[in-house]
Amino acid sequence: xxxxxxxxxxxxxxxxxxxxxxxxxxxxxxxxxxxxxxxxxxxxxxxxxxxxxxxxxxxxxxxxxxxxxxxxxxxxxxxxxxxxxxxxxxxxxxxxxxxxxxxxxxxxxxxxxxxxxxxxxxxxxxxxxxxxxxxxxxxxxxxxxxxxxxxxxxxxxxxxxxxxxxxxxxxxxxxxxxxxxxxxxxxxxxxxxxxxxxxxxxxxxxxxxxxxxxxxxxxxxxxxxxxxxxxxxxxxxxxxxxxxxxxxxxxxxxxxxxxxxxxxxxxxxxxxxxxxxxxxxxxxxxxxxxxxxxxxxxxxxxxxxxxxxxxxxxxxxxxxxxxxxxxxxxxxxxxxxxxxxxxxxxxxxxxxxxxxxxxxxxxxxxxxxxxx
Amino acid sequence: xxxxxxxxxxxxxxxxxxxxxxxxxxxxxxxxxxxxxxxxxxxxxxxxxxxxxxxxxxxxxxxxxxxxxxxxxxxxxxxxxxxxxxxxxxxxxxxxxxxxxxxxxxxxxxxxxxxxxxxxxxxxxxxxxxxxxxxxxxxxxxxxxxxxxxxxxxxxxxxxxxxxxxxxxxxxxxxxxxxxxxxxxxxxxxxxxxxxxxxxxxxxxxxxxxxxxxxxxxxxxxxxxxxxxxxxxxxxxxxxxxxxxxxxxxxxxxxxxxxxxxxxxxxxxxxxxxxxxxxxxxxxxxxxxxxxxxxxxxxxxxxxxxxxxxxxxxxxxxxxxxxxxxxxxxxxxxxxxxxxxxxxxxxxxxxxxxxxxxxxxxxxxxxxxxxxxxx
Numbered sequence: 145x146x147x148x149x150x151x152x153x154x155x156x157x158x159x160x161x162x163x164x165x166x167x168x169x170x171x172x173x174x175x176x177x178x179x180x181x182x183x184x185x186x187x188x189x190x191x192x193x194x195x196x197x198x199x200x201x202x203x204x205x206x207x208x209x210x211x212x213x214x215x216x217x218x219x220x221x222x223x224x225x226x227x228x229x230x231x232x233x234x235x236x237x238x239x240x241x242x243x244x245x246x247x248x249x250x251x252x253x254x255x256x257x258x259x260x261x262x263x264x265x266x267x268x269x270x271x272x273x274x275x276x277x278x279x280x281x282x283x284x285x286x287x288x289x290x291x292x293x294x295x296x297x298x299x300x301x302x303x304x305x306x307x308x309x310x311x312x313x314x315x316x317x318x319x320x321x322x323x324x325x326x327x328x329x330x331x332x333x334x335x336x337x338x339x340x341x342x343x344x345x346x347x348x349x350x351x352x353x354x355x356x357x358x359x360x361x362x363x364x365x366x367x368x369x370x371x372x373x374x375x376x377x378x379x380x381x382x383x384x385x386x387x388x389x390x391x392x393x394x395x396x397x398x399x400x401x402x403x404x405x406x407x408x409x410x411x412x413x414x415x416x417x418x419x420x421x422x423x424x425x426x427x428x429x430x431x432x433x434x435x436x437x438x439x440x441x442x443x444x445x446x447x448x449x450x451x452x453x454x455x456x457x458x459x460x461x462x463x464x465x466x467x468x469x470x471x472x473x474x475x476x477x478x479x480x481x482x483x484x485x486x487x488x489x490x491x492x493x494x495x496x497x498x499x500x501x502x503x504x505x506x507x508x509x510x511x512x513x514x515x516x
Numbered sequence: 517x518x519x520x521x522x523x524x525x526x527x528x529x530x531x532x533x534x535x536x537x538x539x540x541x542x543x544x545x546x547x548x549x550x551x552x553x554x555x556x557x558x559x560x561x562x563x564x565x566x567x568x569x570x571x572x573x574x575x576x577x578x579x580x581x582x583x584x585x586x587x588x589x590x591x592x593x594x595x596x597x598x599x600x601x602x603x604x605x606x607x608x609x610x611x612x613x614x615x616x617x618x619x620x621x622x623x624x625x626x627x628x629x630x631x632x633x634x635x636x637x638x639x640x641x642x643x644x645x646x647x648x649x650x651x652x653x654x655x656x657x658x659x660x661x662x663x664x665x666x667x668x669x670x671x672x673x674x675x676x677x678x679x680x681x682x683x684x685x686x687x688x689x690x691x692x693x694x695x696x697x698x699x700x701x702x703x704x705x706x707x708x709x710x711x712x713x714x715x716x717x718x719x720x721x722x723x724x725x726x727x728x729x730x731x732x733x734x735x736x737x738x739x740x741x742x743x744x745x746x747x748x749x750x751x752x753x754x755x756x757x758x759x760x761x762x763x764x765x766x767x768x769x770x771x772x773x774x775x776x777x778x779x780x781x782x783x784x785x786x787x788x789x790x791x792x793x794x795x796x797x798x799x800x801x802x803x804x805x806x807x808x809x810x811x812x813x814x815x816x817x818x819x820x821x822x823x824x825x826x827x828x829x830x831x832x833x834x835x836x837x838x839x840x841x842x843x844x845x846x847x848x849x850x851x852x853x854x855x856x857x858x859x860x861x862x863x864x865x866x867x868x869x870x871x872x873x874x875x876x877x878x879x880x881x882x883x884x885x886x887x888x889x890x891x
Contacts, residue, residue: 293822295839317824318874391877469872496875510873 145211146235147181150204154179154189154232155224157200160379161191164198164350165217171261173214178260179234180212181205190263191217196347197263197382198354204231212257213241219252264382266375270334271365272306276376277358278326282313283348285324285479285505290345291317298388301342304366306334311364314393320472321396325504328364337366340390347372347383354379396508398496401489405434405459409501410482412439413474415455419443420470422451429512430470434490435463443470464490466497467512473499476507523687525640526755527628528662528670529647531607532679534624535564535600539593541656549591554789556580556592561789563595567679577786597796600624603655610650614643619755622794627667629755641684648682665690668703668751675701690749695722702746704739708769708852712736721747764802765857766790773812773850780841780854787856788837792830795858801826802858805836809844810853819844822860825872833858 161177169175174193179202181187187205191198213236220243224232229245236242236254243250274282283302291299294317305312312325354376355362363375366385374381419430419441427445439457444450480486480501489498499507531537535553540546550569554562560580572587584590604623611618617629628647630640637643644661651659658680662673669685672693676683685693698720700710716735718724724732724747733740745751766787774780795801805827806820819840827833837856844851 291824293824295821295823295836316875316877318877319824319872321875393877396875396877494873508875510875512872 145179145181145213146207146209146233147187148206148208148231148233149181149187149202151224151227151229151232153202153204157189157202157378158221158224160200160354161189161198162217162221163191163353164193164196164346165191166193169193173255173259174261175218176214176216176255176260177220178212178257178263179215180257181207181234182210183207190260192261192263192382194261195344195384196350198350198379199263199265199382200354200379206231211236212260214255214257214260215241216252219250223250264371264373264380266363266365266373266380268334268363268365268367268373270332271330271363271375272311272334273329273331274311274326274362274364275358276355276360276362278328279362279364279374280352280355280358281479281503281505282311282324282326283352285476285507286313286315286322287345287348287352288475288479289315289317289320289322289507292345294318296388296391298340298342298386298390301344301386302348303390303393304337304341304343304364304372306330306337306364306366308333314390316391316393316396320475320507320509321393322476322508323393323506331363334365338368341366341372342386342388342390343372344383344386347381350383351376351381354381396496397506398489398491398498401491401498403434403461403464403488403490405439405457405461405488405490407439407455407457407486407488408482409477409480409484409486411455412486413477413482415439415441415453416470416473416477418453419451420474422449423470424448428469428471429467431465431467433463433465434459434488436460464492466490466493468497468509469512472509476509480505523631524629524665525631526664526667526670527630527640527644527647528664528667528674529607529611529626529628529644529651530660530662530674530678531624531651532658532660533564533566533570534603534657535595536566536569536593537657538596538600538603540566542599543593546591546593550574550587550589551591551593552580552583553593553595554580554793555594556584560592561786561793563789563793577790579786595793595796597793603657606655607651607659610647610654614647617755617757619757627670627755641682644682648680666749666751667753667755668746669693669749671703672697672701693721694747694749695720695725697721699724702743704742704746706769708771709736709739711771763806763857763859763861764791764794764800765806765855765859766794767808767853767855769810769853770851773852774854775847775850777841777845780845780851781838783854784837784841784856787854788830788834791856791858792833800861801828803827803860804858805833805840806855806857806859807837807840808853808855808857809851811847811849812852813849814852815849816853817844825874827858 166174177189177191179189187202188199189202227245233244241252241254286302303314308330311328314323351374360377365373372383422443424445430441430443433440439455441453484501487500496508496510536551551566552562552569553564554560562576562578562583564576565574569587574583574587600623615628615630615633618626620626630643640663644663648659648661660674660678661682662670664670664673664685665687673683673685699705699713729744732744803826804820804822806818808818810816821836
């Protein structure tokens with residue numbers, strides 16, 4: 145292999161790919177990334193930890209001899225970052241990998257590229273097409289609600305539901321649940337995935353990082369209940385699905401809602417942030433008193449103090465008092481636009497509260513009981 | 517504070533068949549009957565057995581099924597930990613009148629350092645008798661007491677005249693007493709270590725004393741120096757009244773190594789039961805479950821998992837432990853020891869505030885959930 149690589153182009157790909165490379169692994173070859181240069185197919189940088197894998201295109205490569213090379217992550221990263229060169233020549237000889245700039249050159253040990261595990265490519269011709277901005281929202285608004293520590297492994301990821309004209313993602317840790325739905329198109333009538341496909345958090349974060357623009361089309365396919373593949377403008381991301389069955393979550397939505405309170409995200413978020421200043425690890429709760437014309441938030445904690453925050457409301461119904469862990473509300477409010485409308489659907493202090501936005505986001509939170 | 521120049525006076529108080537005796541006290545129809553406190557169901561474990569039941573060979577931590585086999589007339593009684601806790605408070609209040617240096621080991625057992633005491637009594641034996649009489653008068657229950665010059669001997673002494681007895685091991689008699697003591701009675705020597713010692717020709721404290729420190733270290737590693745001291749009747753551990761429990765754990769070394777997940781699950785059951793009843797008894801809950809396994813080559817591993825909310829039901833605890841156990845199989849080497857620990861203890865969980873409610877997701881044994889406490 146011999147290629148003159150634009151340093152910026154290679155570094156962009158490297159920064160995206162090196163994130164999945166394990167720093168320690170029983171299979172030392174996984175501590176590398178693999179570069180394949182080819183004028184016809186385009187040049188690709190690959191990395192995997194066998195759970196999650198990514199193939200990222202590399203722009204600005206002048207191929208002199210097509211081929212592949214294994215690049216040691218721990219050495220290539222610093223070389224790319226410290227070099228002042230516009231282009232670097234990467235070349236494999238009988239024994240070494242050579243990296244040459246104008247005034248620097250590196251000779252690194254050579255590994256056999258055929259030993260690097262296959263990073264699956266996007267081969268499906270039946271898949272869903274989602275707007276990148278929508279996929280970004282789907283991920284951001286659900287991934288925080290997952291629970292990586294749970295003994296129920298399926299809660300360590302986000303459930304994906306695919307319909308011919310839409311996609312939903314659902315994340316929960318057993319105390320709150322986030323569900324986001326968005327429009328999607330389907331290409332060649334993809335089959336409905338079997339079981340409950342759950343994408344691990346690590347893969348979701350990698351996908352989100354690869355969604356740079358909001359108005360590009362992204363392709364998504366679930367492979368026979370075992371893996372998910374996402375194709376963005378510059379990359380293909382592969383991930384094994386989380387094992388275990390996602391619980392039947394439909395039961396958590398209350399059926400008889402009595403109170404609907406319309407609010408705006410920004411002021412609500414600020415009020416919750418203010419009230420949560422005066423909480424402590426022992427006393428986390430903030431009391432929410434929804435009443436005609438105003439929401440009163442109050443909190444108190446021993447040795448910390450107390451706080452009261454009033455938020456004017458366009459609400460004239462009956463009063464409802466309920467206590468929340470403010471962190472749960474902030475987790476969701478932070479993912480929403482400040483000027484968006486949000487409606488709280490309430491029953492009483494013991495039942496789940498549901499927050500909804502007009503763009504098909506639903507967030508269910510269980511309260512704290514008041515046993516003071 | 518260790519004052520080696522001064523002779524310590526230590527009392528070990530141990531309630532007799534505590535849970536079972538409380539039940540027999542409160543339900544006269546159980547008196548004179550073989551009673552087991554614990555679940556009678558298939559997976560139940562005996563938490564405590566009355567003396568009548570012990571005569572049939574029923575012991576605590578035995579599975580309810582084998583207990584029933586040994587004693588067909590065994591009466592199972594559901595534990596009432598809140599009652600045991602309140603009796604325990606009564607007893608501790610009595611202790612507190614004699615000395616602030618009380619180290620409770622469990623609800624029914626404690627060490628008291630009475631070297632200096634609030635009654636200015638020179639006789640530890642007199643104090644022990646007085647405490648036993650007061651326990652009987654105020655709770656209607658009997659206790660046994662051991663009096664000696666360190667914790668090790670005081671604990672052995674309390675076992676000497678059980679039930680309802682008192683035994684003193686004076687500094688003069690200490691070494692001779694240890695000499696004749698079978699090694700199996702030593703604190704910290706379980707069945708496996710005992711078998712190993714017996715294979716080495718060590719049957720009594722005297723045999724143990726005859727071995728050099730180097731010999732004991734070679735054969736028993738880190739525990740060597742401890743055994744060396746015990747064999748000489750020496751135990752310098754102070755009575756620590758401020759002891760705060762950081763974890764509750766139990767472990768067993770097996771006579772024969774285990775190779776299958778089923779064997780391991782069965783072996784864990786009494787350990788889980790023991791840890792769980794200890795939690796229930798003391799009213800604490802924990803968030804972290806830890807599984808420890810030692811292989812036949814003495815390599816040891818621990819696996820733990822922490823849940824966000826306190827683990828409040830035994831099935832949830834079992835679920836966590838079995839989730840930790842499964843990935844260990846298949847094993848290359850046999851397992852010689854298994855242990856279970858619950859930590860991140862929360863004595864008074866979220867004291868100032870209500871608790872976080874959970875979504876009504878379908879029940880799952882592996883998912884700790886509050887509010888599904890076992891009856």
